[in-house]
Amino acid sequence: MSSLVSVNDVTVRYPIKGGGTHTVFSALNLTIDEGEFVCVVGQTGCGKSTLLRLILGSERPLSGEVRIEERRICEPNRERGYVPQKCSLFPDKTVLENVAFGPAVESFRLHRLLSPSWWKIRKDIREESREYLERVGLSSRDARKYPDQLSGGMQQRVSLAQSLIMRPRILLMDEAFSALDPATRAEMQRLTRSIWKDTKTTFLFVTHNLAEAVFLGSRVILIAKDNSADYSRIACDVQIPDHIRRPDGYPRQDELDEVIRQLECAAMDRKSDEVLVLK
Amino acid sequence: MLRIFALPNRSMVFALSWLLFAVGAAFYLRTSHLRHIENPDDRIVPTVRQLASGFWHAAMTPADDDTDAVENAHATVVQQFLNSMLWKDTRASGARFLLSLALLLPAVILGLHMGAFPWIGGFFTRFILLFDKIIALSVLPILFIAFGIGQAAKIMLIVIGVAPTIILDTFNLTKSIPAEQVIKGFTLGAKDLAVTYRVMLPQIWPRVLNSIRLNLKAIALFLFAGEMIASTDGLAYRIALLQRHMGMDLILPYVLWVALLLFLVDAALRLLIRWMNPWFREIGFERPN
Numbered sequence: 001m002s003s004l005v006s007v008n009d010v011t012v013r014y015p016i017k018g019g020g021t022h023t024v025f026s027a028l029n030l031t032i033d034e035g036e037f038v039c040v041v042g043q044t045g046c047g048k049s050t051l052l053r054l055i056l057g058s059e060r061p062l063s064g065e066v067r068i069e070e071r072r073i074c075e076p077n078r079e080r081g082y083v084p085q086k087c088s089l090f091p092d093k094t095v096l097e098n099v100a101f102g103p104a105v106e107s108f109r110l111h112r113l114l115s116p117s118w119w120k121i122r123k124d125i126r127e128e129s130r131e132y133l134e135r136v137g138l139s140s141r142d143a144r145k146y147p148d149q150l151s152g153g154m155q156q157r158v159s160l161a162q163s164l165i166m167r168p169r170i171l172l173m174d175e176a177f178s179a180l181d182p183a184t185r186a187e188m189q190r191l192t193r194s195i196w197k198d199t200k201t202t203f204l205f206v207t208h209n210l211a212e213a214v215f216l217g218s219r220v221i222l223i224a225k226d227n228s229a230d231y232s233r234i235a236c237d238v239q240i241p242d243h244i245r246r247p248d249g250y251p252r253q254d255e256l257d258e259v260i261r262q263l264e265c266a267a268m269d270r271k272s273d274e275v276l277v278l279k
Numbered sequence: 280m281l282r283i284f285a286l287p288n289r290s291m292v293f294a295l296s297w298l299l300f301a302v303g304a305a306f307y308l309r310t311s312h313l314r315h316i317e318n319p320d321d322r323i324v325p326t327v328r329q330l331a332s333g334f335w336h337a338a339m340t341p342a343d344d345d346t347d348a349v350e351n352a353h354a355t356v357v358q359q360f361l362n363s364m365l366w367k368d369t370r371a372s373g374a375r376f377l378l379s380l381a382l383l384l385p386a387v388i389l390g391l392h393m394g395a396f397p398w399i400g401g402f403f404t405r406f407i408l409l410f411d412k413i414i415a416l417s418v419l420p421i422l423f424i425a426f427g428i429g430q431a432a433k434i435m436l437i438v439i440g441v442a443p444t445i446i447l448d449t450f451n452l453t454k455s456i457p458a459e460q461v462i463k464g465f466t467l468g469a470k471d472l473a474v475t476y477r478v479m480l481p482q483i484w485p486r487v488l489n490s491i492r493l494n495l496k497a498i499a500l501f502l503f504a505g506e507m508i509a510s511t512d513g514l515a516y517r518i519a520l521l522q523r524h525m526g527m528d529l530i531l532p533y534v535l536w537v538a539l540l541l542f543l544v545d546a547a548l549r550l551l552i553r554w555m556n557p558w559f560r561e562i563g564f565e566r567p568n
Binding site: 056058075076077078080081082084086087088090091092093101102103105106108146147148162163166168 | 457458459460462463465466467468469473477478481482484556557558559560
């Protein structure tokens with residue numbers, strides 16, 4: 001597998017109110033391969049969302065660089081899809097318009113507006129958007145609704161469809177299911193994993209829930225504060241073995257508990273950033 | 280009665296909403312009646328009959344100073360109205376009012392760009408903040424010197440008085456759009472202008488229209504100030520003229536007419552906001568049903 005994202009010697013530092021600075025990362029290195037489902041897990045404030053924003057391009061490091069293949073990241077673009085925890089949909093647009101937004105913007109040309117081909121393109125985009133809505137489990141009746149008429153789970157489904165329709169190289173999800181109830185959350189986890197299996201899109205999923213990370217990811221990165229250095233570092237980088245999963249792809253509960261236990265132990269013992277493969 | 284979680288029924292609320300109107304009308308009628316018993320020629324508080332007659336006169340006959348009015352004994356009611364003092368004054372003030380509203384559109388665009396693009400925001404914000412503190416009426420003499428006493432000075436007065444508020448309001452609304460929405464726009468292939476006009480503007484638009492709606496009275500206030508000081512037509516010009524003759528039987532219908540017009544513009548804007556933005560709901564404190 002080739003490396004898709006590379007984070008090279010990245011340092012992130014914020015000014016603190018009242019003077020001084022707070023270092024989030026110091027000389028952080030990380031690579032993500034094409035097709036991986038990487039879950040970044042850690043406590044609140046450890047910098048996992050900062051890492052996501054660095055890869056998204058909405059945050060710039062003080063030093064170092066983030067690259068997608070060989071291109072240096074400057075700002076967010078269509079290569080990287082984004083599903084945040086909240087405010088993920090445009091409130092002024094219907095569900096269908098939200099999903100069709102990306103393709104519509106991309107194909108929009110002022111001189112095309114009056115030509116018949118524009119209506120054909122519009123129709124095709126709407127058709128494709130409906131297909132993506134179906135794929136995430138929404139009906140054509142939902143397509144006419146506005147985001148505030150949807151439940152949290154449905155909103156995240158739309159957000160997923162909205163990002164997937166752009167066929168991003170990597171899909172970045174920031175605590176995307178944190179605000180959902182347990183049943184909806186489990187349903188969304190299953191949906192996300194099946195989309196990953198079907199599309200082979202690279203995923204970076206930020207969560208504070210270790211069980212969710214192991215459940216979803218093919219690789220789990222644990223970020224923790226280094227007490228001696230006062231900044232966060234990758235405490236543990238683990239490939240989740242396939243043998244702990246049932247044929248349908250989901251881990252058995254006893255295996256899941258065991259992996260979480262091993263992960264926690266590994267996080268406490270490990271000194272280096274090399275990838276660990278659990279037994 | 281003074282409970283936040285009180286649940287008044289609809290008919291009670293409807294009745295309550297008209298109570299102050301009824302009390303005001305009763306108070307006026309009583310005062311007018313008493314004054315006319317004391318002095319049958321009283322001109323300060325005209326009777327309803329005098330008010331109705333004054334309004335009919337304003338709405339059906341041309342102004343005394345209207346040299347263009349055509350006398351026609353066989354004119355229909357509509358023709359008479361279109362030739363009347365009230366209609367011509369309304370048309371003159373209305374044209375200034377609508378032109379001023381149209382000139383607020385560039386203010387909205389400027390506010391939007393200030394909020395969206397940090398360089399433009401940095402360039403304009405401090406200046407507009409200071410400009411907003413200038414009392415528009417204090418620059419009226421300068422406007423009359425610079426633009427003369429014609430239409431331009433009055434419209435500039437309204438623009439100077441209201442535009443900074445609209446610019447700053449639009450700026451703040453644009454800044455309050457969640458960062459997630461802007462980032463999402465970029466990840467969906469939109470560039471800077473597409474994010475500004477297809478993500479930000481539609482979201483702030485109903486609130487901007489609402490802000491303009493809440494500033495209607497300020498617009499009318501500046502319009503009236505300009506017309507009262509230097510004008511040869513318009514509703515405020517007529518009220519100022521009638522004040523010299525103590526023509527309360529005409530001033531009061533004019534005041535009520537202006538209030539009605541503003542109320543109608545306000546209602547039309549509210550309908551427009553609802554029609555253009557079916558998704559829009561002001562978030563507020565929700566009471567149990």
